Amino acid sequence: MKKTVLKFLMKLGLYPHIRFTYSPFKIVEFGEMVERAKFRGDERALDIGCGDGLQTFLFGQHVDHITGIDVNSSFIADARSYATSYTHKANADFEDSPLEKIGYPANHFDLIFSVCVIEHIDNHEEVLRECLRIMKPGARIIFTVDTLETIDDKALLEKHRAAHHVVRYFRKDTLAELLTEMGFEVLETQNLFRSELARKLFVQGINEGFNFGRLRCTSLARELAAAEAETALDAPGTFLLAVARKPES
Numbered sequence: 001m002k003k004t005v006l007k008f009l010m011k012l013g014l015y016p017h018i019r020f021t022y023s024p025f026k027i028v029e030f031g032e033m034v035e036r037a038k039f040r041g042d043e044r045a046l047d048i049g050c051g052d053g054l055q056t057f058l059f060g061q062h063v064d065h066i067t068g069i070d071v072n073s074s075f076i077a078d079a080r081s082y083a084t085s086y087t088h089k090a091n092a093d094f095e096d097s098p099l100e101k102i103g104y105p106a107n108h109f110d111l112i113f114s115v116c117v118i119e120h121i122d123n124h125e126e127v128l129r130e131c132l133r134i135m136k137p138g139a140r141i142i143f144t145v146d147t148l149e150t151i152d153d154k155a156l157l158e159k160h161r162a163a164h165h166v167v168r169y170f171r172k173d174t175l176a177e178l179l180t181e182m183g184f185e186v187l188e189t190q191n192l193f194r195s196e197l198a199r200k201l202f203v204q205g206i207n208e209g210f211n212f213g214r215l216r217c218t219s220l221a222r223e224l225a226a227a228e229a230e231t232a233l234d235a236p237g238t239f240l241l242a243v244a245r246k247p248e249s
């Protein structure tokens with residue numbers, strides 16, 4: 001959809017909506033993250049790897065201020081342009097820089113989000129360490145990463161890795177260990193998209209693209225959420241969601 005139309009819809013408060021992603025995975029994933037955010041409304045938040053800012057604006061509706069950062073300057077140019085039409089709904093700004101180059105003050109943020117980004121970053125340990133430094137004591141980080149544990153086919157995995165520039169796939173236990181070693185208090189690590197339906201749709205996404213169509217997307221998201229609710233929580237997943245806290249002292 002054209003940017004001018006999107007900006008007009010933003011002024012009316014109709015855009016962004018999570019359903020504009022065209023992917024049922026994004027809709028369910030976003031819901032899982034928001035559910036865990038337990039917003040107070042006065043937070044200073046950060047969204048790492050924000051793309052063109054769609055999720056940043058949606059998170060931003062619940063906090064006092066949110067900054068989205070991304071290394072892709074054309075995404076950030078779009079996000080900044082959208083932000084001018086969205087000041088009535090969210091207080092958001094954007095930076096086109098890797099996190100560790102920005103140099104935020106220590107103990108600065110109450111909440112950090114990152115949606116499917118850390119698996120694309122070469123120096124992910126440096127980035128997570130920087131997150132810990134700039135989080136206030138007691139602040140939380142909520143992020144998702146790819147695991148693709150449900151995909152056995154090595155050729156398909158390689159196709160996904162190459163197409164989406166994945167540096168590494170994560171695992172629940174090793175991610176929890178890494179966060180703990182760094183000094184985070186791990187509150188939760190949860191595999192997402194564990195169901196057979198999720199596996200089938202994800203395989204379709206790898207082969208045909210993750211645009212499932214705007215109308216079909218919403219009903220697929222409902223089916224996905226229902227299938228997840230019926231699948232054991234400790235089953236292997238396609239994504240992994242982590243929630244961790246900076247200890248108070």
Ligand SMILES: C[S@@+](CC[C@H](N)C(=O)[O-])C[C@H]1O[C@@H](n2cnc3c(N)ncnc32)[C@H](O)[C@@H]1O
Pocket residue numbers: 048049050051055069070071072075097098099114115116117120121
């Ligand atoms: C798979 S996309 C996810 C975008 C968005 N969060 C979403 O879920 O739709 C990964 C994003 O991470 C960004 N990215 C990659 N490396 C990064 C880094 N070191 N710092 C910040 N963003 C990065 C990419 O430019 C891209 O926008």
